[in-house]
Amino acid sequence: xxxxxxxxxxxxxxTLSYDGKKDTLKxxxxxxxxxxxxxxxxxxxxxxxxxxxxxxxxxxxxxxQIFFGDTDVTKKDALARKVxxxxxxxxLYPHLSVRDNIAFPLKMQKVKKADRYKRAEELAKxxxxxxxxxxxxxxxxxxxxxxxxxxxxxxxxxxxLLLDEPLSNLDARLRIEMRQEIRRIxxxxxxxxIFVTHDQDEALHISDHIMVLxxxxxxxxxxxxxxxxxPSNLFVxxxxxxxxxxxxxxxxxxxxxxxSVPASILARAVTAGVRSEAIVPFDNGQGMVATIHxxxxxxQKFGREATAELTYNGAVLLSTEMAGLPTAQTEGDxxxxxxxxxxxxxxxxxxxxxxxxxx
Ligand SMILES: Nc1ncnc2c1ncn2[C@@H]1O[C@H](COP(=O)(O)OP(=O)(O)O)[C@@H](O)[C@H]1O
Ligand SMILES: [Mg+2]
Numbered sequence: 001x002x003x004x005x006x007x008x009x010x011x012x013x014x015t016l017s018y019d020g021k022k023d024t025l026k027x028x029x030x031x032x033x034x035x036x037x038x039x040x041x042x043x044x045x046x047x048x049x050x051x052x053x054x055x056x057x058x059x060x061x062x063x064x065q066i067f068f069g070d071t072d073v074t075k076k077d078a079l080a081r082k083v084x085x086x087x088x089x090x091x092l093y094p095h096l097s098v099r100d101n102i103a104f105p106l107k108m109q110k111v112k113k114a115d116r117y118k119r120a121e122e123l124a125k126x127x128x129x130x131x132x133x134x135x136x137x138x139x140x141x142x143x144x145x146x147x148x149x150x151x152x153x154x155x156x157x158x159x160x161l162l163l164d165e166p167l168s169n170l171d172a173r174l175r176i177e178m179r180q181e182i183r184r185i186x187x188x189x190x191x192x193x194i195f196v197t198h199d200q201d202e203a204l205h206i207s208d209h210i211m212v213l214x215x216x217x218x219x220x221x222x223x224x225x226x227x228x229x230x231p232s233n234l235f236v237x238x239x240x241x242x243x244x245x246x247x248x249x250x251x252x253x254x255x256x257x258x259x260s261v262p263a264s265i266l267a268r269a270v271t272a273g274v275r276s277e278a279i280v281p282f283d284n285g286q287g288m289v290a291t292i293h294x295x296x297x298x299x300q301k302f303g304r305e306a307t308a309e310l311t312y313n314g315a316v317l318l319s320t321e322m323a324g325l326p327t328a329q330t331e332g333d334x335x336x337x338x339x340x341x342x343x344x345x346x347x348x349x350x351x352x353x354x355x356x357x358x359x
Contacts, residue, residue, distance in 0.1 A: 278340030
C-alpha cells in the first residue's frame with residue numbers, strides 16, 4: 001500500500017521555551033529525509049515529546065522555522081499540518097468497534113460510510129487486524145490495540161506519522177514483535193515516520209536514522225551504525241550500546257597509548273572509552289591501539305556468553321571476548337582493538353577513534 005513518497009521535515013534554528021525564560025529546546029537544526037523512519041532517542045526529560053509536538057503543530061516554536069518539504073509550516077496549526085499521531089496510551093474509543101475506530105477520522109471529514117469502511121478494511125489488513133474488525137478495543141491485546149491506533153493514524157493518509165513511545169505499555173516480547181511491525185508498516189506505506197523512544201535497543205533495530213536528544217540539544221543525528229562505531233561525544237558513547245561502554249581516565253592508559261595516538265591528541269585526552277568487545281585476549285592483526293597487562297576475573301557464564309573483569313591501573317574493564325581462556329588464569333597481556341576505542345576531551349567531544357567507520 002504505497003500511498004505517498006513521504007515528506008522531508010526541516011528545522012532551522014528552532015528554539016522552544018515553555019515559560020519564556022528557560023529554553024527547553026535549544027537551536028535545533030536538522031533534516032529528516034523523505035520516506036525515512038527516524039527515531040528520537042534520549043533520556044526522559046530530554047525533549048523528545050516537545051520536539052514531536054513542534055513537528056505536529058501542537059506547540060508553536062518560540063524561534064526558528066519548520067518546513068514540510070519546501071513549505072514553511074511554522075505558523076500552521078496541527079490540523080493544517082495533516083500528521084498522524086500514535087501515543088503510548090492507545091486512546092481508542094472503547095464503545096466503537098475496531099472498524100469504526102479506524103474510520104473515525106474519516107467520519108469527522110464527512111467521508112461516505114461505504115468509502116470510509118473500505119479504507120478501514122484496507123488499513124486493518126495492512127496492520128494485520130482484519131480478523132478483528134467487529135470487536136471492541138477491550139477485547140483486544142495491547143499489541144492489537146496499538147495496531148488499531150496505527151491504522152487510525154494512517155486513515156487520512158497523513159503527511160507524516162508520529163509515534164510517541166508507542167510500545168512502552170507492552171511487555172518485552174510484544175515490544176520486539178511490534179517494533180518489527182512498525183518497521184514493516186512504514187516500509188509498505190513509505191510514509192515518513194518519527195518514532196520516539198528512550199530504549200536504545202528499540203531505536204537501533206528499527207531506524208534508518210537516530211537523533212539522540214538530551215538536555216534539549218541534538219547530541220548526534222546519524223545511522224545506528226555510526227552512533228555505535230563513531231559516537232560524536234561521551235554522552236552518546238555511554239547511551240548507545242549494551243553492555244555500557246567502559247570508561248576510564250585517559251591518564252590510566254597514557255603510557256600504553258604513546259605509540260598509537262599522536263601526542264597532540266593524547267595531551268588533550270581526558271576520558272577513554274573502550275567497548276567490551278574491543279578488549280581481546282589475542283592480537284588478531286586487525287589494528288590494535290594498545291597492549292595492557294591486567295588482572296583477570298572471569299565472572300559469569302550464561303550459556304556461551306562469558307564476561308570477564310579486567311583490573312588495570314585502578315580501573316575495572318568489562319570484556320565479552322575472554323571465552324576460551326583457562327578459568328584459572330588471573331592475569332595476562334590483553335589487547336585493545338582500534339575499532340571500539342575512543343578518546344574524549346574535557347568537554348566530552350570525540351578526539352580519537354571512529355575514523356574507520358563508513359558513514
Ligand atoms: N507543558 C510543559 N510545560 C513546562 N515544561 C514542560 C512541559 N512539557 C515538558 N516540559 C519540560 O520540558 C522538558 C522536556 O520534556 P519532554 O519533551 O516531555 O521530554 P521527553 O519526552 O524526552 O521525556 C522537561 O524538563 C519537562 O519537564
Ligand atoms: Mg516524552
